[in-house]
Amino acid sequence: MPPEHLRRNMPEPLSADNPPTLEARFDGPLHRPDDAECGFEIEPAFQRFNACNDTFARAQWDETVRSEKALDWFRSMFTHGLGVRKTEGYRTKDFAMRNAAWVGANLLIERRLKDERHDGFLDDLAPYAPPAPTREPVDDPAEMAAELKQAARIFGADLIGITSTDLRWHYTKRFNARTRAEKENVDCEALPHCIVIGTEMPGKVIQTMPSALGGTAAGYGYSKDGLTLMSLAQFIRNLGYNAVASLNDTAQCVPYAIQAGLGEYGRHGLVITPEFGPRLRFGKIFTDLPLAHDRPKTFGVKEFCDLCRKCSDACPPKAIPDGPPDGAYHNASNFVGIRKWNVDGEKCFRFWANQGTECGICIRVCPYNKLPETTLGRVYFRLWKRLAGGPFRRMALWLDNALGYGRRYKPDWWWKNRPGW
């Protein structure tokens, strides 16, 4: 019998013999005036990225990444008992928390599953309603940006920044999990502004990483981010403008968050913000609503990471580089032509699959991930950041180690002592 895709007139699934399409050359501008301020080093060999090549997509079509354990990681979100064991942090109540935290994100995905879409992860968040037929005039883009930021706070954003749309970060194609084939990405060329929002993830559960309990942070972040993006995008549409809301889909969050002035790039491949360190999730909205842009900001992270190796030392599968940024190409899940610290996504995801839940040790141990709860704690964090951002950064690193920051909390301690956020 012919294969399913021929019988049903579907595109051919991706495989080693039918790999994702690579764009020969990016024909847009390779550089942008704020690249140096952002610390971006783009090389002539730069190629845009095809989302079918990210590790999560490859775990579904690429036999070198796909395994029963990897598939169980996806299934465990929806299957009672899958992954549950006697080990502390992986018991029924830990998975019950983690999977409950995903409910908001799952509802967004399920809205359009019938159309072979995974909104928020593989596809943009389909609009709740179309734009109003008439446009509210905007005389002052700076004032409009300030109003939009105010609205975003109400809808749940903890951080928000605005930059211009940069097609270098947009996926060339996206992945269809139903057919396992590639498909077209949404076109954002006519939407010149990119709003980036950040959602703080709960700190105390992250301190229990690695654990299923710790996975609660990611689920919570995606659920809240998704709803915030849906509401803010609808606010823009209600003013008569277009808005494409995107969580993990459509484009890279990391460079956009840096360009929008939310933080700096860290050795662990994540954005470090002054407020929450790397402990947050990002989403973005592409729009034609006239908006003033923010500037990138630096506070000494690159220089501090040059010294510190807490994340690369702590990462169990050694997926984080411990040398200088070199743009190393570990496998098809890395960008080509950007000189930066590159994480090995295959090693990282294999560790997740082996332990049955996501990891985030690199967030837990990062000295910028602090959760000050007292006035003294807040003053210390402010002074520590000053120290870390200047010539005494070595002392800041020593202090962080000496005071025992980044240690793992036992998941059972979390359940017994209920330390809250």
Ligand code: B12
């Ligand atoms: C796929 C993916 C993964 C995969 C695989 C990565 C891969 N290479 O395939 C794995 C399993 C490793 C993973 C793990 C985690 N992820 Co992840 N991941 C993504 C996702 C969905 C796509 C990124 C992608 O396309 N990567 C493929 C290519 C581009 O990878 P790359 O060349 O190595 O580039 C990486 C970085 O260098 C950076 N980057 C991309 N473009 C550029 C350009 C420049 C100039 C620079 C400097 C950096 C940069 O982002 C890429 C992240 O993988 C993004 C969401 C998004 N759309 O951005 C979230 C995202 C990057 N992940 C995130 C998080 C938090 C995590 C985890 C901590 C999991 C958790 N518990 O929450 C770990 C951390 C691992 C680590 N240290 O990087 C957050 C980061 C938030 C932050 N503070 O920066 C994101 C943005 C999700 C979100 N919506 O918030 N992730």
Ligand code: SF4
């Ligand atoms: S999430 Fe865990 S395995 Fe992945 S890079 Fe961070 S520490 Fe390493």
Ligand code: SF4
């Ligand atoms: S743990 Fe240290 S090296 Fe790693 S990102 Fe944080 S500050 Fe940089």
